[in-house]
Amino acid sequence: MDRRVTKKDDGTSGKERPTLKTLAFMTGLGVTTVSRALKDAPEIGAETRRRVQLVAKQIGYRPNRAGVRLRTGKTNVISLVLNTEHELMSFVSDIIYGVTEVIADTPYHLIVTPYSRSQDPLDPVRYLVETGSADGVIISRAQPNDPRARYMLERGIPFATHGRTDMGLVHPYHDFDNYAFAGEAVRYLAGRGRSRLALVTPPVGLTYHGHTVNGFADALSEVGASEVPFNTVSIDQSIEQIRMRTAQLMRRKDRPDGFVSSAAAATLAIVAGIEDAGLKLGRDVDVVSKQSSELLHLFRRELLVVNEDFRLAGSELARAVLGWIGGADPGSLQSLSTPSEVLAYRG
Amino acid sequence: MDRRVTKKDDGTSGKERPTLKTLAFMTGLGVTTVSRALKDAPEIGAETRRRVQLVAKQIGYRPNRAGVRLRTGKTNVISLVLNTEHELMSFVSDIIYGVTEVIADTPYHLIVTPYSRSQDPLDPVRYLVETGSADGVIISRAQPNDPRARYMLERGIPFATHGRTDMGLVHPYHDFDNYAFAGEAVRYLAGRGRSRLALVTPPVGLTYHGHTVNGFADALSEVGASEVPFNTVSIDQSIEQIRMRTAQLMRRKDRPDGFVSSAAAATLAIVAGIEDAGLKLGRDVDVVSKQSSELLHLFRRELLVVNEDFRLAGSELARAVLGWIGGADPGSLQSLSTPSEVLAYRG
DNA sequence: TTGGCAATCTGTAACGTTTCAGTATAGTGA
DNA sequence: TCACTATACTGAAACGTTACAGATTGCCAA
Numbered sequence: 001m002d003r004r005v006t007k008k009d010d011g012t013s014g015k016e017r018p019t020l021k022t023l024a025f026m027t028g029l030g031v032t033t034v035s036r037a038l039k040d041a042p043e044i045g046a047e048t049r050r051r052v053q054l055v056a057k058q059i060g061y062r063p064n065r066a067g068v069r070l071r072t073g074k075t076n077v078i079s080l081v082l083n084t085e086h087e088l089m090s091f092v093s094d095i096i097y098g099v100t101e102v103i104a105d106t107p108y109h110l111i112v113t114p115y116s117r118s119q120d121p122l123d124p125v126r127y128l129v130e131t132g133s134a135d136g137v138i139i140s141r142a143q144p145n146d147p148r149a150r151y152m153l154e155r156g157i158p159f160a161t162h163g164r165t166d167m168g169l170v171h172p173y174h175d176f177d178n179y180a181f182a183g184e185a186v187r188y189l190a191g192r193g194r195s196r197l198a199l200v201t202p203p204v205g206l207t208y209h210g211h212t213v214n215g216f217a218d219a220l221s222e223v224g225a226s227e228v229p230f231n232t233v234s235i236d237q238s239i240e241q242i243r244m245r246t247a248q249l250m251r252r253k254d255r256p257d258g259f260v261s262s263a264a265a266a267t268l269a270i271v272a273g274i275e276d277a278g279l280k281l282g283r284d285v286d287v288v289s290k291q292s293s294e295l296l297h298l299f300r301r302e303l304l305v306v307n308e309d310f311r312l313a314g315s316e317l318a319r320a321v322l323g324w325i326g327g328a329d330p331g332s333l334q335s336l337s338t339p340s341e342v343l344a345y346r347g
Numbered sequence: 348m349d350r351r352v353t354k355k356d357d358g359t360s361g362k363e364r365p366t367l368k369t370l371a372f373m374t375g376l377g378v379t380t381v382s383r384a385l386k387d388a389p390e391i392g393a394e395t396r397r398r399v400q401l402v403a404k405q406i407g408y409r410p411n412r413a414g415v416r417l418r419t420g421k422t423n424v425i426s427l428v429l430n431t432e433h434e435l436m437s438f439v440s441d442i443i444y445g446v447t448e449v450i451a452d453t454p455y456h457l458i459v460t461p462y463s464r465s466q467d468p469l470d471p472v473r474y475l476v477e478t479g480s481a482d483g484v485i486i487s488r489a490q491p492n493d494p495r496a497r498y499m500l501e502r503g504i505p506f507a508t509h510g511r512t513d514m515g516l517v518h519p520y521h522d523f524d525n526y527a528f529a530g531e532a533v534r535y536l537a538g539r540g541r542s543r544l545a546l547v548t549p550p551v552g553l554t555y556h557g558h559t560v561n562g563f564a565d566a567l568s569e570v571g572a573s574e575v576p577f578n579t580v581s582i583d584q585s586i587e588q589i590r591m592r593t594a595q596l597m598r599r600k601d602r603p604d605g606f607v608s609s610a611a612a613a614t615l616a617i618v619a620g621i622e623d624a625g626l627k628l629g630r631d632v633d634v635v636s637k638q639s640s641e642l643l644h645l646f647r648r649e650l651l652v653v654n655e656d657f658r659l660a661g662s663e664l665a666r667a668v669l670g671w672i673g674g675a676d677p678g679s680l681q682s683l684s685t686p687s688e689v690l691a692y693r694g
Numbered sequence: 695t696t697g698g699c700a701a702t703c704t705g706t707a708a709c710g711t712t713t714c715a716g717t718a719t720a721g722t723g724a
Numbered sequence: 725t726c727a728c729t730a731t732a733c734t735g736a737a738a739c740g741t742t743a744c745a746g747a748t749t750g751c752c753a754a
Contacts, residue, residue, distance in 0.1 A: 017479070019740055030704045035742065045702060062478050066422075067740030069413035070709045077458075084444050089640065092440035097431050100461040109458045109480070111424075114447040131409050132364070133456070239645065268645040293436065298586065298615040299646050366710055377734045382712065392732060414710030417739045696754085704747070710739105717734070724726085 018061045026055055038063075063107075076107045078321055079134040081124050081148075083141060085117045086203070086236045088263060090292045091140070091310050095162070098314020099138065106322065108135075122147050129155050136321035138162070142173065144207050158324035160317045160333065163207050172320035172333035176308050178208045178262070181339040182215030183222075185260040185288035188304065188342040190223035194258035194286055198230040198249065200242070200270060202262045209234075212262055228256035235263040242266055246273025250285070257285050264291040271300055288342055301345040312337060365408045373402055385410075412454075423454045425668055426481040428471050428495075430488060432464045433550070433583045435610060437639045438487070438657050442509070445661020446485065453669065455482075469494050476502050483668035485509070489520065491554050505671035507664045507680065510554050519667035519680035523655050525555045525609070528686040529562030530569075532607040532635035535651060535689040537570035541605035541633055545577040545596065547589070547617060549609045556581075559609055575603035582610040589613055593620025597632070608636040611643055618647055635689055648692040659684060 016022075024031045029052065037044045037052035038061075044052075055061075069075050080099060082092060099110055111134065115124040121141070125148045128134050135158065139148055142163030152159045153169055160172040182199070189197055199216045202209040220227055233245050249255060250273060261267040267289035274285055281287065282302030289296060289303060292310050296303045320333040363369075371378045376399065384391045384399035385408075391399075402408075416422050427446060429439060446457055458481065462471040468488070472495045475481050482505065486495055489510030496518055499506045507519040529546070536544055546563045549556040567574055580592050596602060597620060608614040614636035621632055628634065629649030636643055636650060639657050643650045667680040 017477070020742095021740080031740090032705075032742080033703055036703090039742095043702060048702080060477070064417070064740050065478070065480070066413050066416035067709095068742085070411070070417050070711090070739090071741040071743085073709085075413075084447065087440070089440045090436050092443065093434070093436045093438075096439065096443075096459055097461065100431070100459060104461070109460075111456045111458050112443055112447060113456075114444065114451070130364070130407070131412070133412070239641065243645075265642070268642060272645050294586065295612070295615060298590075298619045367712095368710080378710090379712080379735075380733055382710095383733090386712095390732065395732080411710050414739095415712085417709090417741090418711040418713085420739085698751100698753085700749105700751085702747100702749080705745095707742100707744085709741085712738090714737085715735095718732090720729100720731080722727100722729075724728105 017064075018059050019064065019067075022059070023052065023056055023061055026059070027052055065107075073132065075133065075135050077109050077111055077134045078103065078136040078138065078318065079111045079113045079128050081113045081115065081128070081137060081139045083116075083121070084114045087140065088265065088292070090264075094292060094310035095140070095314035095317070098311040098316075099318040100314075101311070102315045102318035102322070108322070122151060125151060129157055136160075136325050138317045138321060141203075142175075142207050143205055144210065146207075158321055158330075160320040160324070162313055162317060164211075166207060170331045172317075172324055172330050174313050174316040174320065174335045174337070175208070176313070176337045177339055178202070178211040179215035179218075181290060181306055181308075182212045182260055183219035184306065184339055184342055185304075186216055186219035186225065187223055188288060189258040189260070189286055190219075190225050192258075192286055195225045196228050196254075196256045197225055197258040197260060198228040198256035200230065200259060200261040200263075200266050201234045203234050203236045216260060225258075228254065230256070233266075235261070235266040237266075239265065239269045239272075242269035243273040243276065246270045247276040248273075250274055250277035250279055255285075259285065259287040259289075261287060261289040264289060264293070264296055267291070267296060267303065268299060271303070290339075297343075297345045303345070305343050306339045306341075307343070308339070309337065364411075365406050366411065366414075369406070370399065370403055370408055373406070374399055410454075420479065422480060422482050424456050424458055424481045425450065425483040425485065425665070426458045426460045426475050428460045428462065428475075428484060428486045430463070430468070431461045434487065435612065435639070437611075441639060441657035442487070442661035442664070445658040445663075446665040447661075448658070449662045449665035449669070455669070469498060472498060476504055483507075483672050485664045485668060488550075489522075489554050490552055491557065493554075505668055505677075507667040507671070509660055509664060513554060517678045519664075519671055519677050521660050521663040521667065521682045521684065522555070523660070523684045524686055525549070525558040526562035526565075528637060528653055528655075529559045529607055530566035531653065531686055531689055532651075533563055533566035533572065534570055535635060536605040536607070536633055537566075537572050539605075539633055542572045543575050543601075543603045544572055544605040544607060545575040545603035547577065547606060547608040547610075547613050548581045550581050550583045563607060572605075575601065577603070580613075582608070582613040584613075586612065586616045586619075589616035590620040590623065593617045594623040595620075597621050597624035597626055602632075604632050606632065606634040606636075608634060611636060611638040611640075614638070614643060614650065615646060618650070637686075644690075644692045650692070652690050653686045653688075654690070655686070656684065 020031045020034050023034045034052055037049045113124045137159040140162040142161040142165050144166035146165045149165050164173050164175050202212055233242050259270055261270055281300050287303055289305055290308050291305050292308050296305050316335050323333045324330050367378045367381050370381045381399055384396045460471045484506040487509040489508040489512050491513035493512045496512050511520050511522050549559055580589050606617055608617055628647050634650055636652055637655050638652050639655050643652050663682050670680045671677050
């Protein structure tokens with residue numbers, strides 16, 4: 001389909017979207033001059049510059065993305081790579097909003113690149129890099145030895161990870177301090193007289209699984225509480241699985257009197273399992289859980305919660321990627337978010 | 348930044364991404380022939396065609412999006428326009444996955460275009476159309492008289508709406524049959540002996556608000572139940588607001604003995620309000636609620652639920668937009684999803 | 695006056711693709 | 725043999741942008 005209206009667009013055809021040529025015609029300048037004037041190049045006279053920018057604003061000139069991208073290779077796109085099965089629901093929503101918030105007044109667009117359970121997590125990243133579809137990439141579910149991070153570092157494409165890696169390679173990340181979270185949770189439970197604690201871990205293989213486990217273990221020995229092993233369960237299992245396993249656990253006589261849970265959805269299942277076993281939350285057992293939206297206290301007011309802000313994570317990750325694209329030192333684009341105190345229901 | 352390696356790429360420089368020129372060089376054909384061979388043009392010899400396609404596959408040729416877009420105007424992008432404040436959490440996540448599922452084996456990318464409370468909902472749509480940033484658009488929160496739909500129809504850009512409009516204009520949509528949902532809910536409650544029902548409506552102004560209200564009203568008179576007005580509340584208010592208003596309502600002596608709620612988050616607040624007033628779910632009052640993930644039965648097993656599948660919505664919307672882009676009749680790209688039966692907790 | 699230089703501005707080419715307007719070759723009918 | 729046509733292919737131009745390598749002007753030092 002050829003959309004031409006006149007044989008040779010002199011920029012006067014009105015209806016069409018204005019281009020540099022349109023601006024050049026209107027200002028009586030050359031296309032090159034207009035291009036440079038718009039990006040404040042120093043060799044353009046101050047008045048010319050102002051004039052061009054004024055006209056551009058007046059007629060609503062917007063650079064053609066395809067033109068820029070073809071010429072410069074710059075896509076003005078950042079891609080968020082998400083697992084279609086295992087991401088937390090609120091995570092997806094909030095992180096997207098966090099990212100869009102930051103890129104709102106930049107020329108960047110956000111594309112969502114999904115991958116499914118069956119795929120190698122490296123696939124979508126490889127696709128993005130090979131096709132040059134984005135200037136920067138955000139990935140979640142970071143692993144200690146993360147092939148995606150390694151790959152992108154090799155290829156020199158800016159990226160940021162949600163969660164840290166542990167490969168001795170430096171790259172931007174944003175992470176929630178899950179070591180601190182687990183520690184706080186244990187100390188809080190100990191403060192309420194709980195001494196036999198079970199941990200519902202993040203998915204094995206992800207970096208923050210280790211952080212959480214360590215924080216839990218270190219705090220346990222600090223307060224002199226003991227762990228009730230619950231290794232068969234992690235937060236990306238199905239609600240039914242977690243519920244069933246929890247009920248099983250709670251029917252044993254060496255059952256825990258406290259839980260630390262790394263995700264709200266898992267917590268719902270844990271509570272259901274506890275109640276299936278005929279026990280009562282707050283009396284027989286306490287549960288400290290992370291949550292990303294303020295819903296757990298509605299669910300059971302006895303729940304003890306720590307908030308994790310995924311929207312903040314999205315913003316930080318976007319800032320990090322943009323920073324790296326902008327030439328900043330990747331090592332300076334790392335942030336760690338400190339957990340709030342454990343919150344009990346008030347009122 | 349100029350990324351050229353050789354003065355004139357003859358397609359042999361190896362490291363660079365292959366282009367049509369590379370293929371032309373390798374096959375000994377002209378660039379034009381290669382281009383046409385790849386898209387099965389009839390005037391290319393059958394053997395040549397196969398040969399070109401083989402080589403292309405071998406070296407992993409991928410058309411350059413910027414090149415195509417610049418030349419043809421086709422972006423191979425569809426944009427999902429979302430409100431950053433009012434969308435339901437699960438909606439965002441599920442609809443995105445639904446869309447990506449459908450476009451997974453097409454050349455399309457999904458970009459997320461957000462707008463905030465303070466903005467005119469038309470803004471992001473106008474931006475997309477004016478900058479030609481997408482071949483198709485998906486919008487949510489459809490209104491009976493929707494300026495966005497009207498605008499896109501005028502501009503001739505393919506789109507689909509989540510929810511119907513009511514302007515006498517035909518365009519693709521996917522909708523959940525909220526009239527049927529509200530009706531089912533009322534009949535179910537009536538079947539349990541409930542006769543004084545309150546409706547927690549969708550946001551006023553959206554089309555499905557009307558559908559829900561009508562379904563509710565029609566079923567009420569059908570079963571001979573009465574409505575307890577609860578117009579001060581709708582599902583996009585804050586949890587606290589809904590909770591407080593519900594508690595107020597439930598302390599009155601003419602309180603309802605049944606609720607129909609259009610969203611899970613609101614339902615949590617309603618239940619909290621009910622319990623704040625010292626009443627018990629299932630005994631004093633029943634609540635039928637829509638939900639999009641299977642969590643409400645964990646929350647209170649007495650809740651009665653109807654499932655709405657947002658992932659399906661995403662898929663249907665994507666299919667609709669792609670269909671329209673592909674030249675299908677917009678009127679044939681409309682779908683309505685029928686609610687499941689009301690589900691009580693089993694087991 | 696001349697040469698040099700700084701300050702501004704400009705034309706051309708190129709990014710990768712598709713469309714247009716051909717060209718070359720072989721085959722057909724007279 | 726010739727004109728004609730169908731088949732298979734091709735180069736050039738264009739989409740909108742930026743980088744490169746000039747051009748033009750005015751001013752100043754020599």
